[in-house]
Amino acid sequence: MAAPGGAGGSPSAEASAADGTPYAVELRGITKRFPGVVANKDIELRVRRGEVHAIVGENGAGKSTLMKTLYGMHRPDEGTILLDGREVHFRSPADAIAAGIGMVHQHFMLADNFTVLENVVLGSEPTRRGRLDRAEARSRIVDISDRYSLGLRPDELVEDLGVGDRQRVEIAKVLYRGATTLILDEPTAVLVPQEVDELFSNLAELKREGLTVIFISHKLDEVRRVADSITVIRRGTTVGTADPRTTTTKQLAEMMVGSELPTPETRTSTVRPTVVLGVREISTLNAEGRAVVDRVSLTVREGEVVGVAGVEGNGQAELVDAIMGLRPLSGGEISLGGEDISHWSTRARRDGGIGFIPEDRHRQGMLLDAPLWENRILGHQTRPPAAKGPFIDRRAARTDTERIMREYDVRAPGADTLAVALSGGNQQKLIVGREMSAGPRVLIAAHPTRGVDVGAQAAIWELLKDARAEGMGIVLISADLDELIGLSDTLHVMLRGALVATLDPARVTPEELGGHMTGAATSAGAA
Amino acid sequence: MSVVRRIGLALLAPALAITVALVISAIVIALIGENPLDAFRVMTDLGDTPAQQVQSIVVILNRFVPLFLAGLAVSVAFRMGLFNIGVEGQYRLATILAAAVGAAVVLPGPLHLLLIVVVAVAVGALWAGIVGVLKVTRGVSEVISSIMLNFVALGLASYLLTGPLRGSEEGASVVTTTPIAESGWFPDLNGLLTGLGLAEPRSDLYGFLVVALIVGVLVAVLIKRTRFGFDLRATGMSPSAATASGVDARSMVVKTMLLSGAIAGLVGLPDLLGDTHQFGTEFTAGLGFLGIAVSLLGRNSPLGIAFAALLFAFLDRAALPLQFADIPSSVVTIIQGTIVLAVVIANEIARRLALRSAERAGASAATPPPLSGAGGDTPPDDGPGGGDQDRTGQPGQPQGAQA
Numbered sequence: 001m002a003a004p005g006g007a008g009g010s011p012s013a014e015a016s017a018a019d020g021t022p023y024a025v026e027l028r029g030i031t032k033r034f035p036g037v038v039a040n041k042d043i044e045l046r047v048r049r050g051e052v053h054a055i056v057g058e059n060g061a062g063k064s065t066l067m068k069t070l071y072g073m074h075r076p077d078e079g080t081i082l083l084d085g086r087e088v089h090f091r092s093p094a095d096a097i098a099a100g101i102g103m104v105h106q107h108f109m110l111a112d113n114f115t116v117l118e119n120v121v122l123g124s125e126p127t128r129r130g131r132l133d134r135a136e137a138r139s140r141i142v143d144i145s146d147r148y149s150l151g152l153r154p155d156e157l158v159e160d161l162g163v164g165d166r167q168r169v170e171i172a173k174v175l176y177r178g179a180t181t182l183i184l185d186e187p188t189a190v191l192v193p194q195e196v197d198e199l200f201s202n203l204a205e206l207k208r209e210g211l212t213v214i215f216i217s218h219k220l221d222e223v224r225r226v227a228d229s230i231t232v233i234r235r236g237t238t239v240g241t242a243d244p245r246t247t248t249t250k251q252l253a254e255m256m257v258g259s260e261l262p263t264p265e266t267r268t269s270t271v272r273p274t275v276v277l278g279v280r281e282i283s284t285l286n287a288e289g290r291a292v293v294d295r296v297s298l299t300v301r302e303g304e305v306v307g308v309a310g311v312e313g314n315g316q317a318e319l320v321d322a323i324m325g326l327r328p329l330s331g332g333e334i335s336l337g338g339e340d341i342s343h344w345s346t347r348a349r350r351d352g353g354i355g356f357i358p359e360d361r362h363r364q365g366m367l368l369d370a371p372l373w374e375n376r377i378l379g380h381q382t383r384p385p386a387a388k389g390p391f392i393d394r395r396a397a398r399t400d401t402e403r404i405m406r407e408y409d410v411r412a413p414g415a416d417t418l419a420v421a422l423s424g425g426n427q428q429k430l431i432v433g434r435e436m437s438a439g440p441r442v443l444i445a446a447h448p449t450r451g452v453d454v455g456a457q458a459a460i461w462e463l464l465k466d467a468r469a470e471g472m473g474i475v476l477i478s479a480d481l482d483e484l485i486g487l488s489d490t491l492h493v494m495l496r497g498a499l500v501a502t503l504d505p506a507r508v509t510p511e512e513l514g515g516h517m518t519g520a521a522t523s524a525g526a527a
Numbered sequence: 528m529s530v531v532r533r534i535g536l537a538l539l540a541p542a543l544a545i546t547v548a549l550v551i552s553a554i555v556i557a558l559i560g561e562n563p564l565d566a567f568r569v570m571t572d573l574g575d576t577p578a579q580q581v582q583s584i585v586v587i588l589n590r591f592v593p594l595f596l597a598g599l600a601v602s603v604a605f606r607m608g609l610f611n612i613g614v615e616g617q618y619r620l621a622t623i624l625a626a627a628v629g630a631a632v633v634l635p636g637p638l639h640l641l642l643i644v645v646v647a648v649a650v651g652a653l654w655a656g657i658v659g660v661l662k663v664t665r666g667v668s669e670v671i672s673s674i675m676l677n678f679v680a681l682g683l684a685s686y687l688l689t690g691p692l693r694g695s696e697e698g699a700s701v702v703t704t705t706p707i708a709e710s711g712w713f714p715d716l717n718g719l720l721t722g723l724g725l726a727e728p729r730s731d732l733y734g735f736l737v738v739a740l741i742v743g744v745l746v747a748v749l750i751k752r753t754r755f756g757f758d759l760r761a762t763g764m765s766p767s768a769a770t771a772s773g774v775d776a777r778s779m780v781v782k783t784m785l786l787s788g789a790i791a792g793l794v795g796l797p798d799l800l801g802d803t804h805q806f807g808t809e810f811t812a813g814l815g816f817l818g819i820a821v822s823l824l825g826r827n828s829p830l831g832i833a834f835a836a837l838l839f840a841f842l843d844r845a846a847l848p849l850q851f852a853d854i855p856s857s858v859v860t861i862i863q864g865t866i867v868l869a870v871v872i873a874n875e876i877a878r879r880l881a882l883r884s885a886e887r888a889g890a891s892a893a894t895p896p897p898l899s900g901a902g903g904d905t906p907p908d909d910g911p912g913g914g915d916q917d918r919t920g921q922p923g924q925p926q927g928a929q930a
Contacts, residue, residue, distance in 0.1 A: 324771065364768050366768060367764045368764075390755070
């Protein structure tokens with residue numbers, strides 16, 4: 001195991017760091033069980049006052065369960081929590097907040113139609129004679145904003161703010177409640193690189209003011225940049241701590257997964273001249289009549305991965321729906337293998353050879369309350385092995401589901417297991433296997449590795465690469481910039497419904513791509 | 528999960544509901560000053576002589592046939608997430624028109640029957656089809672429109688009965704349509720009973736029982752084994768996933784309502800073809816609403832609906848003996864009502880138990896890693912609208928951590 005330095009190893013009896021002061025946060029032997037599973041087991045965590053302490057681990061490793069324990073959202077079955085050397089028992093998040101612990105959730109919990117000021121004070125409003133004391137609130141917020149360089153404008157509506165600003169409002173909310181220890185749950189997941197830099201400088205300010213930050217992430221480069229010390233969690237338990245100055249990303253990755261991190265990179269081009277999917281100048285309107293996809297044109301050739309980058313909500317989802325026939329076109333034309341399919345139904349398009357890995361697998365990709373073999377049929381109702389004439393071929397569907405489970409490493413007790421019982425990664429592997437099994441000409445892959453663990457991610461990348469080598473055309477929509485850059489042969493950037501830049505994935509850096517996604521860079525510099 | 532366990536869970540809800548309903552009913556009977564045990568004994572007493580017992584069974588089966596059909600009609604729509612509250616109106620309108628057409632013509636036996644059945648099916652389907660069309664074209668909730676169409680259908684049936692389709696004498700106490708000629712009567716199954724060595728009952732056992740059972744099997748095959756049934760169930764489980772899989776949700780709504788209505792059209796026929804041979808003011812009412820209860824109790828599966836219909840028919844038969852025993856027959860209604868209430872609650876409990884045991888099975892099977900899908904970790908890049916975060920971040924809710 002790489003660099004298990006620091007305080008790793010056996011639990012020490014004294015709750016103090018080397019210099020004698022107690023740890024800001026110390027967890028000893030925390031175990032948390034849920035019916036049938038142990039989410040956390042013998043967790044040991046020691047965080048010094050005034051440091052940025054990163055907790056890294058794969059999805060499902062138990063990071064969030066641990067943080068919920070620390071934030072009082074549930075109680076551990078075993079183990080103790082010590083703050084500044086004193087044992088505490090939290091019955092609710094209110095107890096944790098009172099003890100100076102604040103949580104910045106991954107998904108912002110803000111009221112869009114409220115101002116920054118109203119959001120910050122919501123739930124702990126300063127009052128004067130029973131009414132909200134705006135002057136008092138404003139002065140405290142301005143004070144917090146200045147002290148930690150958050151740059152908040154109290155009267156702005158939250159719905160007008162960007163993602164980075166919203167995150168700073170969340171941080172201000174926590175600081176307003178007097179937190180001295182901040183838990184940030186995957187704070188960079190929703191940010192583009194520039195915003196990540198801003199966040200890190202905010203964290204530096206917090207640190208300088210003596211606050212303690214617990215930073216949960218699985219992005220190792222970022223962790224090494226920002227953290228003073230790192231605790232690694234694997235399969236629900238702490239496997240060691242690491243010093244970011246002396247540990248490489250590779251070593252961290254090995255601690256995290258027990259093997260080397262996979263990369264999405266493909267190098268040799270497999271692009272063939274035949275166009276399989278042609279999207280010409282298509283537009284779709286939202287309910288208000290605004291174009292959410294605005295004259296978008298794409299060409300996908302055999303063996304080509306066409307990536308579409310963009311900050312979420314810039315029309316990517318609508319573009320996918322339009323290609324799948326789930327949303328009417330207000331203009332333009334879609335062709336499959338040279339044939340105009342603009343007026344085809346979704347079923348005709350699927351039967352015609354378009355595979356679909358939807359963005360939200362629970363909403364569009366699975367029947368959660370149905371067994372796996374019925375999920376194998378979903379989207380392929382008309383073809384063998386799912387169908388025999390007008391009937392469902394249950395036996396063939398079951399057999400084929402078992403084959404998919406074997407070949408695509410879907411871990412489940414059997415084909416009769418309900419889909420809801422599978423982890424996200426296994427559900428996604430089933431979807432990928434199902435779509436690949438139909439041998440589509442074009443695959444529309446929307447966030448194919450979203451929310452799956454590193455192992456499943458690597459497997460899905462391999463499958464996409466193999467399919468590409470065999471001549472499948474792929475439209476890849478993703479929020480993971482490394483994935484986009486690594487897998488794509490052609491990379492488009494989508495902003496406010498339109499394609500604003502086409503980049504060469506061999507040369508573009510994530511930072512440049514991020515610039516295009518936010519509209520900061522113009523397409524003039526694009527390849 | 529073992530098959531035994533799954534069946535156990537499936538039976539748990541109805542068994543629980545019936546037990547709870549019996550307990551509540553017993554309390555109510557005791558409160559009105561009667562002895563609950565006496566009441567239950569009267570209800571389960573089918574008669575002293577073999578002839579009486581056979582007669583009781585025939586009464587139960589004759590009541591079972593329309594209840595089963597009504598339950599099937601409701602369940603087909605339920606399976607797709609549509610609430611066809613309009614079975615009542617659909618079967619009443621279908622029955623009066625079928626009765627009128629049947630009375631207007633004289634054809635050789637099988638053809639005459641076939642014509643009546645076709646008319647009933649078509650009228651039921653069309654009446655329910657209005658609901659479907661309104662839903663897909665105008666976005667009208669099928670609950671609202673099917674309830675409203677019940678009133679229209681009942682009013683229309685009354686108008687037709689007293690107006691153009693009136694067959695009874697002016698001033699008769701019971702207004703009816705013209706009776707159907709004997710070629711349009713459905714043969715009874717009494718021969719089967721006597722063939723089995725049983726006593727000849729006073730009433731005829733409806734031959735329509737056979738039709739109902741065939742319809743039940745057909746519906747079961749259609750829902751479980753065909754592509755159409757798969758699309759229907761997929762739409763019921765997740766409309767968005769079904770649409771993404773290529774199901775045309777709009778046409779499915781119309782098709783399902785047509786199918787539900789077609790079965791609803793049959794509901795009145797057992798009584799019409801086997802007993803009354805005319806539609807009148809005294810014609811059996813309320814079957815459509817009972818069908819909703821039967822479908823709920825049977826958890827929308829044809830076999831379950833058969834048992835539920837049998838139970839309701841058994842309870843209905845008990846109304847008369849209860850009156851003879853000077854116990855209010857509304858005891859039956861109370862039991863039926865509490866069963867329906869209890870079953871809704873019990874179904875939900877059973878569903879949660881099944882879900883939890885499925886999750887446990889999945890969690891234990893997903894080793895290694897043992898924690899995938901169970902750690903409560905929100906996927907890192909899951910944006911707004913992702914299915915996952917709906918379940919996470921809810922303080923103190925254990926399910927949140929299992930999502």
